[in-house]
Amino acid sequence: MYKIIEKRELAPGIKLIKVLAPEIAKKAKAGQFVILRVDKTGERIPLTLADWDQKEGTITLVFLEVGVSTKKLGRLNKDDVILNLLGPLGNPTEVKDYGSVCVVGGGVGIAAAYPIARALKEAGNKIVSIIGARSANLLIFEDEMKEYSDEIYISTDDGTKGYKGFVSDLLKDLLVKGYKFDMVYAVGPALMMRAVADVTRPYKIKTIVSLNPIMVDGMGMCGACRVIVGGKTRFTCVDGPEFDAHEVDFTELVRRQRAFIEEEKKALEIFERGELL
Amino acid sequence: MSKRDRFKSVPMPKQPPHERIRNFNEVALGYTEEQALMEAERCLQCAEPQCVKGCPVEIDIPAFIKLLREGKFREAIMKIKEKNSLPAVCGRVCPQEDQCQKDCVLGKKGDPVQIGRLERFLADWEREHGVELPEKKPYTGKRVAVIGSGPAGLTLAGDLAKLGHEVVVFEALHEPGGVLMYGIPEFRLPKSIVQAEIEYIKKLGITIKTDTLIGRLYTIPELLNEEGFDAVFIGTGAGPPIFMGIPGENLSGIYSANEFLIRVNLMRSYLFPKWDTPIKVGDKVAVIGAGNVAMDAARCSLRLGAKEVHIVYRRSRAEMPARKEEIENAEEEGVLFDILTLPVAYYGDEKGWVRKIECIKMQLSEPDETGRRRPVPIPGSNFMMDIDTVIVAIGRRPNPLIQQTTPGLKVNEDGTIVVDENMRTSIEGVYAGGDIVTGEATVISAMGAGRKAAKSIHEYLMKRKK
Ligand SMILES: Cc1cc2nc3c(=O)[nH]c(=O)nc-3n(C[C@H](O)[C@H](O)[C@H](O)COP(=O)(O)OP(=O)(O)OC[C@H]3O[C@@H](n4cnc5c(N)ncnc54)[C@H](O)[C@@H]3O)c2cc1C
Ligand SMILES: Cc1cc2nc3c(=O)[nH]c(=O)nc-3n(C[C@H](O)[C@H](O)[C@H](O)COP(=O)(O)OP(=O)(O)OC[C@H]3O[C@@H](n4cnc5c(N)ncnc54)[C@H](O)[C@@H]3O)c2cc1C
Ligand code: SF4
Ligand code: FES
Numbered sequence: 001m002y003k004i005i006e007k008r009e010l011a012p013g014i015k016l017i018k019v020l021a022p023e024i025a026k027k028a029k030a031g032q033f034v035i036l037r038v039d040k041t042g043e044r045i046p047l048t049l050a051d052w053d054q055k056e057g058t059i060t061l062v063f064l065e066v067g068v069s070t071k072k073l074g075r076l077n078k079d080d081v082i083l084n085l086l087g088p089l090g091n092p093t094e095v096k097d098y099g100s101v102c103v104v105g106g107g108v109g110i111a112a113a114y115p116i117a118r119a120l121k122e123a124g125n126k127i128v129s130i131i132g133a134r135s136a137n138l139l140i141f142e143d144e145m146k147e148y149s150d151e152i153y154i155s156t157d158d159g160t161k162g163y164k165g166f167v168s169d170l171l172k173d174l175l176v177k178g179y180k181f182d183m184v185y186a187v188g189p190a191l192m193m194r195a196v197a198d199v200t201r202p203y204k205i206k207t208i209v210s211l212n213p214i215m216v217d218g219m220g221m222c223g224a225c226r227v228i229v230g231g232k233t234r235f236t237c238v239d240g241p242e243f244d245a246h247e248v249d250f251t252e253l254v255r256r257q258r259a260f261i262e263e264e265k266k267a268l269e270i271f272e273r274g275e276l277l
Numbered sequence: 278m279s280k281r282d283r284f285k286s287v288p289m290p291k292q293p294p295h296e297r298i299r300n301f302n303e304v305a306l307g308y309t310e311e312q313a314l315m316e317a318e319r320c321l322q323c324a325e326p327q328c329v330k331g332c333p334v335e336i337d338i339p340a341f342i343k344l345l346r347e348g349k350f351r352e353a354i355m356k357i358k359e360k361n362s363l364p365a366v367c368g369r370v371c372p373q374e375d376q377c378q379k380d381c382v383l384g385k386k387g388d389p390v391q392i393g394r395l396e397r398f399l400a401d402w403e404r405e406h407g408v409e410l411p412e413k414k415p416y417t418g419k420r421v422a423v424i425g426s427g428p429a430g431l432t433l434a435g436d437l438a439k440l441g442h443e444v445v446v447f448e449a450l451h452e453p454g455g456v457l458m459y460g461i462p463e464f465r466l467p468k469s470i471v472q473a474e475i476e477y478i479k480k481l482g483i484t485i486k487t488d489t490l491i492g493r494l495y496t497i498p499e500l501l502n503e504e505g506f507d508a509v510f511i512g513t514g515a516g517p518p519i520f521m522g523i524p525g526e527n528l529s530g531i532y533s534a535n536e537f538l539i540r541v542n543l544m545r546s547y548l549f550p551k552w553d554t555p556i557k558v559g560d561k562v563a564v565i566g567a568g569n570v571a572m573d574a575a576r577c578s579l580r581l582g583a584k585e586v587h588i589v590y591r592r593s594r595a596e597m598p599a600r601k602e603e604i605e606n607a608e609e610e611g612v613l614f615d616i617l618t619l620p621v622a623y624y625g626d627e628k629g630w631v632r633k634i635e636c637i638k639m640q641l642s643e644p645d646e647t648g649r650r651r652p653v654p655i656p657g658s659n660f661m662m663d664i665d666t667v668i669v670a671i672g673r674r675p676n677p678l679i680q681q682t683t684p685g686l687k688v689n690e691d692g693t694i695v696v697d698e699n700m701r702t703s704i705e706g707v708y709a710g711g712d713i714v715t716g717e718a719t720v721i722s723a724m725g726a727g728r729k730a731a732k733s734i735h736e737y738l739m740k741r742k743k
Contacts, residue, residue, distance in 0.1 A: 023494055037451055043544065043553035044451075068553050084451040086488045216544070216554075219449050219490055220676070221516040222536035226527055233520065233527060238678070252527055255629035259529035263555035270550055 001081040002036075005058060010140040011133075013065045014108055015074050016050070022057030024049075024087045030095060030119035031210065031242055034059070034087030035218040038072045042083065045069045046215045046237075048112035048187075049088060050141075059087075062111035062140065067264050068271045089218050090241045093208075097124040099182035102174075103149075104130045104167050104196055106188025110141045112210060113187040114148075120185070121148040128179065129153070130170050136161035168195035181205050186245065190254050197245035207245035211236050213256055227253050284387025287316040289394050294609045298579045301463045301547055304606060305369070313398040317346045319383065320390045327380035328392060334360045334725045338377060338392055345395060351409075354399040361396075362432045362478075363724055365404060365470050366457060368397025371721050372600045404470075408477055414441035419738040422447065422506040424491045424679065427455020428720045429711025430512035431478055432727030433734075438481040440735050445506075446483060449490040452543060455514055457720070459543035460535070462573050464580070465603075468542075492678035497686075501706060507741070508734050511694060511702070511709035512727065515717045516676035520669055521565070525623030530559065530631040534566070534574045534670035541577050559665030560584045563634055565620055566670035567597040572604060574668040575612045583666070586612050591619040591639050591652045615662075617641070619654065623667065634662045675713050683707075691716065700730035708734055 006018035024034065033048045051060035065074045076082070093116050101120050105113035110131045121127045127148055132155035133139040139154065139161060146152050154162030155170045163170045167188070175181075184207040186196040193209040200207045213236050216222045220238035227236055228249035234240065290306040291297075297304050308316065320342045328338045336357055344353035357364045373379075373393040381389035419442045423430045426448040434444045452458050457471045479485065491497070491513075500506045518533030520526050532540075537556070540546040544554035558581040564571045567590040575586045588607070590597060593616050597604060608614070617639040624633040638658035641650040675692040687695040687703035693716055694709040696702055702709050710726030712718055 027494055041552040084488050086490060088493055216536060216539055222539050223518045223533040224536045256529055260555040260557060267550040
């Protein structure tokens with residue numbers, strides 16, 4: 001059992017929780033994730049480590065409420081407990097001094113990009129970050145990202161804040177203007193990561209994305225998280241979650257993410273009517 | 278009783294097929310006391326019992342059958358437990374027809390004594406009448422870390438606890454039990470039985486830490502050097518599913534058997550949406566492979582509402598690796614067998630959901646130098662099958678994380694861990710056993726390995742001056 005010691009709503013439908021998990025906090029590294037199960041009948045869902053504090057013994061998770069599991073999690077309050085928490089999982093980000101790195105975060109993915117930006121900054125890189133959301137009120141982790149960015153750019157789909165358009169458009173603008181990056185990191189929805197990959201491909205900039213397929217065990221035993229990278233099937237939970245964006249088959253990733261969409265919709269309807277509690 | 282034909286075994290009651298394919302309750306119902314006594318009566322109490330030779334852990338079979346026969350059920354189960362710590366499990370899932378029952382003298386002329394069913398009867402009797410805790414040796418001050426809570430790890434943990442050592446079992450999943458919990462379905466091995474076995478082992482004083490992935494949270498060197506353990510046992514079993522690598526294999530609706538069974542058993546998908554983890558099974562299911570895992574997946578599919586379930590297997594019936602009883606059960610339930618058939622590609626619809634398999638017919642070659650007949654494709658025999666769910670059950674590799682994170686640990690080419698005859702690995706104080714050493718095998722062999730390793734670790738700990 002893992003106790004929630006802090007809970008905040010960052011934006012409509014986006015919540016942050018701090019959970020007491022000293023062993024995980026001690027081992028956590030940028031780019032890693034956990035798998036949790038809210039309660040006895042719960043699903044195992046993966047969430048990226050948005051932050052951790054060894055001294056306090058806590059980890060921070062930021063999530064978007066999209067379905068039953070994330071909504072259940074969102075209903076928990078300070079002092080409530082999460083039944084199961086497994087981590088840290090996945091390979092950490094390869095942190096070294098690449099030179100100039102552009103870190104792109106989209107939506108709730110900004111929180112997942114934050115530890116990567118921080119680690120890369122601390123390793124001596126120049127960090128240019130691009131963060132974006134659908135609308136100004138959905139933009140999260142702006143201050144946190146600023147702290148570790150040499151330059152920061154903001155976009156919103158509707159133009160309510162910063163550049164009007166997608167983060168990938170903004171990245172393209174910068175590249176057209178002559179910005180030079182040794183590396184691009186992108187974390188966010190699959191379609192956003194694909195768009196970033198498409199932008200950087202002609203410039204031949206090494207681009208890393210953190211993939212988010214459906215997972216079950218998170219330790220390499222089921223293959224639910226399989227993706228095609230460079231023509232080969234890889235398991236995201238143990239071989240990733242970070243892969244070379246230019247090698248990823250995003251079409252298949254998106255398709256596989258939608259495998260249970262009808263069941264998820266049905267469950268959500270029942271849940272919202274209060275029949276599952 | 279004496280009128281009964283000695284060569285005919287007492288049949289075990291089962292749920293009728295048309296009923297059982299609509300529920301997840303146990304199929305085989307077990308002997309009543311009367312039936313058990315009647316079956317036990319058949320045993321000839323051989324002076325040189327062949328059954329014992331066939332048992333991987335050498336249970337004194339005639340002795341326990343004699344005690345059963347005399348109505349001394351408590352003594353009979355204790356006799357089994359001298360060698361087997363998980364009789365309620367083994368009585369249900371051991372391939373007895375290849376082990377103890379294979380060479381039972383009665384089998385020469387008729388049915389062998391149904392040793393497994395008797396074992397199950399006694400274990401169930403004990404559970405209902407209260408399990409007696411064995412005596413524990415005084416605390417030795419030694420601490421052992423066990424990685425993985427499958428039959429190997431659990432057996433070892435129980436044995437070492439009885440010898441007075443402090444044992445902590447680390448399990449990555451949220452429930453202990455290994456394959457017994459996440460793989461073998463409820464209708465073949467009820468989870469309440471596995472849980473009862475685990476409760477028993479816990480009562481011996483061991484600690485089970487779930488949600489703990491060794492290799493990530495702690496490495497083996499950390500367990501030994503920082504966390505204060507004197508020895509480590511690796512019982513991490515098999516994990517990563519093997520895929521065939523044919524076109525279309527990542528279409529939605531194609532599961533590895535492990536994913537499918539983890540969803541159904543560990544995550545109770547058959548209770549969706551009351552339980553949150555979804556599963557989707559179409560009308561026509563193809564299960565690739567013909568081992569126990571394939572039979573389990575096929576039979577789960579039926580219970581989840583599939584109208585037609587095919588086992589697609591590239592060899593012939595005689596080579597099917599599953600237990601005979603499970604093949605029969607599957608057949609009774611209406612599973613179809615497409616033998617000498619090999620999938621070569623999958624095709625999906627516009628949403629990326631699998632709709633068709635292309636297969637090729639196979640024939641068995643002349644026996645090669647090893648005497649084995651290999652399946653070879655018949656050119657031009659390709660054909661299409663309409664299906665909307667595929668479960669790939671062609672095997673699993675050893676879990677690799679420990680091997681990757683333990684410097685100096687000797688590993689075979691296939692990823693299994695190298696041990697000597699005393700289950701010692703290449704690192705002092707580190708032992709291994711079960712599927713992680715043998716590759717995919719059986720519950721009883723994993724249990725036997727745990728037992729052997731416990732003995733070996735005990736000797737090591739008692740010799741070592743701290
Ligand atoms: C490595 C990794 C890290 C992630 N980090 C974060 C994060 O930090 N914050 C965040 O908000 N989300 C994150 N996600 C996505 C998050 O896991 C899903 O949104 C969540 O599982 C949805 O569950 P649900 O029941 O609420 O929604 P559902 O109704 O089940 O599904 C909604 C959508 O979420 C996706 N999804 C469903 N089940 C899973 C599953 N078991 N695993 C992955 N995706 C699934 C599907 O694409 C689906 O269409 C991450 C995913 C992965 C793989
Ligand atoms: C579907 C299915 C049906 C089967 N049917 C039969 C049958 O009828 N009869 C029979 O005799 N055998 C059967 N088997 C085989 C049998 O279950 C196995 O041989 C046996 O369970 C192996 O035991 P084990 O203790 O070595 O490992 P497992 O039972 O595989 O347990 C290993 C445990 O270690 C955990 N683990 C792995 N890595 C780590 C890590 N790094 N840190 C912490 N924990 C970790 C895993 O989560 C798992 O719980 C079947 C197998 C399957 C999959
Ligand atoms: S071989 Fe058969 S008949 Fe002989 S002792 Fe064993 S179970 Fe009894
Ligand atoms: S989530 Fe099961 S293998 Fe990756």
